[in-house]
Amino acid sequence: MAPDRLATLDPSEAVGPPSTDNSREAVVSATRPAGQRPTSKSGFGGHLPALDGVRGLAILLVLLHHFVAQTTATNRVEAAVNWLCSYGSLGVDLFFVLSGFLITGILYDSRADPRYFRSFYMRRVLRIFPLYYGSLAVVFFVVPVIPALRGSEIAGLRDHQAWAWLYGVNVYLAIRGGWVLSYIEHFWSLAVEEHFYLVWPLVVWLLAAKRRAFLIVSLAIAAISFGGRVVASLSGVSPVVTTVLTPFQLDALLLGGFFA
Numbered sequence: 001m002a003p004d005r006l007a008t009l010d011p012s013e014a015v016g017p018p019s020t021d022n023s024r025e026a027v028v029s030a031t032r033p034a035g036q037r038p039t040s041k042s043g044f045g046g047h048l049p050a051l052d053g054v055r056g057l058a059i060l061l062v063l064l065h066h067f068v069a070q071t072t073a074t075n076r077v078e079a080a081v082n083w084l085c086s087y088g089s090l091g092v093d094l095f096f097v098l099s100g101f102l103i104t105g106i107l108y109d110s111r112a113d114p115r116y117f118r119s120f121y122m123r124r125v126l127r128i129f130p131l132y133y134g135s136l137a138v139v140f141f142v143v144p145v146i147p148a149l150r151g152s153e154i155a156g157l158r159d160h161q162a163w164a165w166l167y168g169v170n171v172y173l174a175i176r177g178g179w180v181l182s183y184i185e186h187f188w189s190l191a192v193e194e195h196f197y198l199v200w201p202l203v204v205w206l207l208a209a210k211r212r213a214f215l216i217v218s219l220a221i222a223a224i225s226f227g228g229r230v231v232a233s234l235s236g237v238s239p240v241v242t243t244v245l246t247p248f249q250l251d252a253l254l255l256g257g258f259f260a
Contacts, residue, residue, distance in 0.1 A: 226251040
């Protein structure tokens with residue numbers, strides 16, 4: 001499979017009407033004394049229509065990169081179009097910024113909830129696990145029994161499937177230094193997000209009452225991530241490694257968190 005950065009992110013973070021969880025938070029917030037109501041610059045109690053356009057742009061960029069930039073040019077015009085569309089991979093970064101923005105806003109608005117961690121992780125599990133693990137079940141248990149679909153690629157995938165079940169697709173791709181997990185390699189970005197979810201709720205909870213410290217920490221981590229990626233790239237580290245490993249993608253996620 002040709003190297004690309006087509007991502008499988010959690011699109012529910014960027015679209016749709018307010019969830020029942022957000023509606024519940026709005027009701028709880030309204031019943032608190034004014035001085036105790038959580039506030040944020042983002043106002044995550046409802047749908048943010050402006051972000052639909054941004055999400056649409058990110059989708060378009062990724063599609064152009066995946067379906068146009070990978071084609072073979074036959075003349076200079078097509079070569080120029082391919083070159084421009086090669087930057088469509090930035091759509092993945094835009095998705096990460098959106099995810100960081102929305103997740104941080106949700107966490108910040110619910111920081112006073114006594115079930116803060118439980119509520120957040122239950123929402124993540126219910127949104128992501130059924131579809132993700134259902135997809136893996138199809139790839140590893142259904143496809144192999146269909147003669148027209150099974151082959152050496154599927155056999156190779158099954159030998160390394162533990163990485164997928166444990167959200168380690170990105171780690172395995174980095175270890176191998178290439179796009180070697182056909183059918184499921186696009187799950188690298190979902191692995192990045194899951195790793196982010198493991199740590200970021202605690203950071204927000206600890207620093208939510210210290211807004212300046214939170215902003216400084218967000219920018220510092222983003223700067224370290226970006227700087228690390230630049231240094232690694234200049235040092236000859238594989239582009240696959242600097243693309244898929246979570247530490248190298250924190251700049252986009254934390255930039256979104258900074259603006260939440």
